[in-house]
Amino acid sequence: MKQMHLAAHFPGVNSTTVWADPRSASQIDFASFEHLARIAERGKFDFFFLAEGLRLREHKGLIHDLDVVGRPESLTVLNALAAVTDRLGLAATVNATFNEPYELARRLATLDHLSAGRAAWNVVTSSDAFTGENFRRGGFLHRADRYTRAAEFVATARELWDSWTPEGVPRPFAHSGRHFGISGEFGVPRSPQGHPVVIQAGDSDEGREFAASAADVIFTRHGTLEAGQAFYADVKARLAKYGREPEDLKVMPGVTVVLGDTDAEAQENAAEIRRLQVSPQNAILALEQVWGRDLSSYDADGPLPTVDPDPDAVLAQGRVRVDDPLAVAARWRALSEAKGLSIRRTVIEATTRQSFVGSPDTVATALETFVATGAADGFILVPHLTPGGLDGFVDRVVPLLQERGTFRSDYTGPTLRSHLGLAEPVWKG
Amino acid sequence: MTAIRPLHLAAEIGGPPRYDAASHIALARLAERGALDFVSLGDSFARPGPDAVAVLAHVATRTSRIGLVPTVTTTHTEPFHVSSAVATLDWVSRGRAGWHADVSTTEAEARLFGRRRAAPAAALWQEAGEVADVAARLWDSWEDDAEIRDAATGRFIDRDRLHHVDFQGSTFSVKGPAIVPRPPQGRPVTVVDATTGPAREPAARYAEVVYVRASSPGQAAALRDEIRRSAAAHGRDPDGLRVLVALTVDLGDAETTPEPGLVSGPQLAGHGTYFRGGPVDLAELVTQWYRSGAVDGFHLTPLTPGRDLERIVNGTVALLQHRSLFRTFYPGGTLREHLGLARPANRYALQRTATEATTS
Numbered sequence: 001m002k003q004m005h006l007a008a009h010f011p012g013v014n015s016t017t018v019w020a021d022p023r024s025a026s027q028i029d030f031a032s033f034e035h036l037a038r039i040a041e042r043g044k045f046d047f048f049f050l051a052e053g054l055r056l057r058e059h060k061g062l063i064h065d066l067d068v069v070g071r072p073e074s075l076t077v078l079n080a081l082a083a084v085t086d087r088l089g090l091a092a093t094v095n096a097t098f099n100e101p102y103e104l105a106r107r108l109a110t111l112d113h114l115s116a117g118r119a120a121w122n123v124v125t126s127s128d129a130f131t132g133e134n135f136r137r138g139g140f141l142h143r144a145d146r147y148t149r150a151a152e153f154v155a156t157a158r159e160l161w162d163s164w165t166p167e168g169v170p171r172p173f174a175h176s177g178r179h180f181g182i183s184g185e186f187g188v189p190r191s192p193q194g195h196p197v198v199i200q201a202g203d204s205d206e207g208r209e210f211a212a213s214a215a216d217v218i219f220t221r222h223g224t225l226e227a228g229q230a231f232y233a234d235v236k237a238r239l240a241k242y243g244r245e246p247e248d249l250k251v252m253p254g255v256t257v258v259l260g261d262t263d264a265e266a267q268e269n270a271a272e273i274r275r276l277q278v279s280p281q282n283a284i285l286a287l288e289q290v291w292g293r294d295l296s297s298y299d300a301d302g303p304l305p306t307v308d309p310d311p312d313a314v315l316a317q318g319r320v321r322v323d324d325p326l327a328v329a330a331r332w333r334a335l336s337e338a339k340g341l342s343i344r345r346t347v348i349e350a351t352t353r354q355s356f357v358g359s360p361d362t363v364a365t366a367l368e369t370f371v372a373t374g375a376a377d378g379f380i381l382v383p384h385l386t387p388g389g390l391d392g393f394v395d396r397v398v399p400l401l402q403e404r405g406t407f408r409s410d411y412t413g414p415t416l417r418s419h420l421g422l423a424e425p426v427w428k429g
Numbered sequence: 430m431t432a433i434r435p436l437h438l439a440a441e442i443g444g445p446p447r448y449d450a451a452s453h454i455a456l457a458r459l460a461e462r463g464a465l466d467f468v469s470l471g472d473s474f475a476r477p478g479p480d481a482v483a484v485l486a487h488v489a490t491r492t493s494r495i496g497l498v499p500t501v502t503t504t505h506t507e508p509f510h511v512s513s514a515v516a517t518l519d520w521v522s523r524g525r526a527g528w529h530a531d532v533s534t535t536e537a538e539a540r541l542f543g544r545r546r547a548a549p550a551a552a553l554w555q556e557a558g559e560v561a562d563v564a565a566r567l568w569d570s571w572e573d574d575a576e577i578r579d580a581a582t583g584r585f586i587d588r589d590r591l592h593h594v595d596f597q598g599s600t601f602s603v604k605g606p607a608i609v610p611r612p613p614q615g616r617p618v619t620v621v622d623a624t625t626g627p628a629r630e631p632a633a634r635y636a637e638v639v640y641v642r643a644s645s646p647g648q649a650a651a652l653r654d655e656i657r658r659s660a661a662a663h664g665r666d667p668d669g670l671r672v673l674v675a676l677t678v679d680l681g682d683a684e685t686t687p688e689p690g691l692v693s694g695p696q697l698a699g700h701g702t703y704f705r706g707g708p709v710d711l712a713e714l715v716t717q718w719y720r721s722g723a724v725d726g727f728h729l730t731p732l733t734p735g736r737d738l739e740r741i742v743n744g745t746v747a748l749l750q751h752r753s754l755f756r757t758f759y760p761g762g763t764l765r766e767h768l769g770l771a772r773p774a775n776r777y778a779l780q781r782t783a784t785e786a787t788t789s
Contacts, residue, residue: 184538
């Protein structure tokens with residue numbers, strides 16, 4: 001039976017980390033990272049995944065203060081984790097817009113050496129002048145440009161990683177392209193994996209094409225089984241034109257799991273978590289982001305505003321904005337009226353993404369179904385608690401998957417590529 | 430005799446490039462056994478070698494007390510990324526991070542990035558000073574108690590305790606605040622090598638540890654006085670910085686002891702940058718310079734780290750400890766505590782409380 005891949009996401013800056021829970025510890029202390037990484041390694045996970053932040057989010061011109069704020073820098077944390085883990089892959093999200101190929105390729109190759117072949121890079125891009133205010137370039141790239149830059153960035157990094165011979169002899173490189181014109185000698189020999197694993201996050205058409213051409217893993221949003229199957233078929237079909245096989249790109253949606261002793265208990269737990277995630281203040285904030293208006297005088301337990309959204313207003317910065325506020329508002333109003341829901345309960349219902357909720361057996365079966373029916377190759381688990389949010393999954397679900405042969409019982413190789421079943425890239429000297 | 434200040438000792442653990450961390454871990458542990466203030470790891474885009482911040486982050490989890498000071502160049506990097514990485518090194522080491530701020534001067538380094546041409550040292554050091562300045566501002570941009578987790582109001586942080594730095598430098602600007610909360614030491618320790626002229630000014634303005642090169646105690650004392658005066662002129666308390674003599678040491682010779690009555694003691698070669706002799710000779714030199722009050726300590730670069738650091742720790746340091754000139758254990762946990770440097774007050778917290786006092 002086909003085995004799945006599993007990764008652990010360190011939860012943080014989002015609206016789903018329940019920081020008010022008494023079990024929620026520091027989001028910053030190294031002990032929290034170490035705990036989650038050790039649990040993931042005990043569960044024989046493929047990799048540990050860190051997101052990135054480059055500018056604090058703002059809402060109505062003020063720093064957003066309701067959710068977890070702040071995080072340490074990913075590559076530095078992962079280099080530290082490399083010393084306290086043996087097998088776990090270590091994936092850093094690093095922006096291709098606000099970095100330069102030579103420096104980042106060197107940092108990624110260093111992590112691959114220090115971890116003996118466990119490094120991964122999740123390539124993200126930004127078209128956000130707001131984030132750019134922290135950087136030299138001034139930081140604005142048009143949407144199309146940011147992907148051409150990212151594609152050239154990855155290609156350039158691979159030229160650098162290939163610039164030493166497998167025997168360890170450095171050779172000069174020269175890259176001349178639209179975004180980068182660089183030359184010299186790379187500072188780091190070919191690393192244990194040849195190239196660190198490349199992950200691409202995002203569901204857009206450009207993102208899918210970029211992943212099909214250049215990525216080893218695509219980190220997507222979790223949808224329904226049908227949506228997952230459609231996405232999976234689409235990205236796998238794009239590989240052929242780049243001379244790649246379907247198994248060369250692993251599809252790994254980010255998912256949440258809520259467990260209970262029974263399915264009913266798990267549903268209760270899930271409802272309670274959603275209630276904690278959408279506090280009254282967060283419900284108003286979510287509404288303001290759609291409406292583009294100051295709604296601070298509204299009661300979260302009361303009805304939705306009768307005033308229409310201002311589609312041109314931008315209250316939130318540092319986040320993907322709502323695409324079509326008028327349509328979203330219409331949907332939320334319809335939902336509220338049909339079920340007689342307050343603002344808070346509307347937001348809870350409208351923004352709850354499908355998760356795997358149930359007893360360990362139910363969840364294990366559901367995960368297996370996604371993999372067996374071509375909706376995913378594996379999953380990036382996003383817990384709602386730091387750092388113990390995956391303890392239950394590793395203790396209760398992983399053993400079931402192992403018994404059924406749908407997940408490895410032990411690591412079979414030393415590198416992240418070996419966990420993912422990815423070949424070492426051919427050296428292109 | 431001049432009043433004796435605590436002696437500070439640090440060692441470089443670079444040497445020929447190594448890409449697995451085993452040798453770096455072994456050397457850092459050895460230095461930690463000698464209770465040295467910190468180990469440094471040189472770095473440059475100009476020559477082969479791993480990223481120094483990465484290596485010392487790795488070493489952090491395998492050591493417990495010793496300070497960790499990677500070289501970080503400021504010419505081709507993003508100041509915002511630099512401040513985040515160094516702050517994170519402080520978090521993963523629980524308050525043991527510093528950074529040696531350096532510049533990239535060559536056309537070859539510029540070509541690796543392709544963004545700008547090589548620039549004169551004076552301009553690069555001015556920029557390096559600005560990077561040190563903005564890094565410190567970013568480390569202050571979160572007040573220490575900014576995270577409040579106030580369930581009643583639903584607020585994770587108190588946004589009044591986070592600050593845009595709005596920094597405008599000559600070659601870059603940074604809006605802020607930092608992404609990384611204020612690190613355990615408040616600000617990781619800033620180190621500058623003031624050997625070259627253009628580095629003196631940023632060293633006096635921003636560094637807390639300054640390397641100098643001198644061939645006699647008199648010369649070292651003069652350099653130290655100059656840097657302290659310059660720091661005072663910038664409004665700093667000169668006691669808030671430590672001047673270390675940087676010395677490359679070759680202890681490959683057979684063990685020798687200084688001849689009785691040799692007044693001048695062990696000699697330095699190469700404009701005061703190079704010492705060759707035995708571990709006891711080195712201890713003698715350190716003792717003489719230190720007792721004359723000329724220096725706060727030494728930053729030693731072993732010519733052959735595996736061999737020489739072992740001789741420094743088991744020979745030189747052991748003798749200095751025997752003479753009660755150097756600590757035998759760490760009384761504190763952070764690099765600042767080893768160096769006797771206070772945890773800096775947060776500038777924004779000071780401003781805010783001052784404003785609150787005048788408006789209330």
